[in-house]
Amino acid sequence: MFNPEIIKKQEPYEAQESCLSLQGYPKKTKRYKSIKVRWQNKNFEWRVKKFTGWTAQIIQHEIDHCDGILI
């Protein structure tokens, strides 16, 4: 995913998350069970898809990193 952007979020919940790049205990953070993401693929073509559950949580975590946010 290049230039990913979350364009829709549904069903917020409180998650306990850690980061493989950091030391320390899991921390609380707000995530959404369902998200719609827009991004460019390796050919820089725009794609849009809905993600749910664990996959959606990971995408939210990684997009936070793109925005300079560490858990």
Ligand SMILES: [Zn+2]
């Ligand atoms: Zn991380």
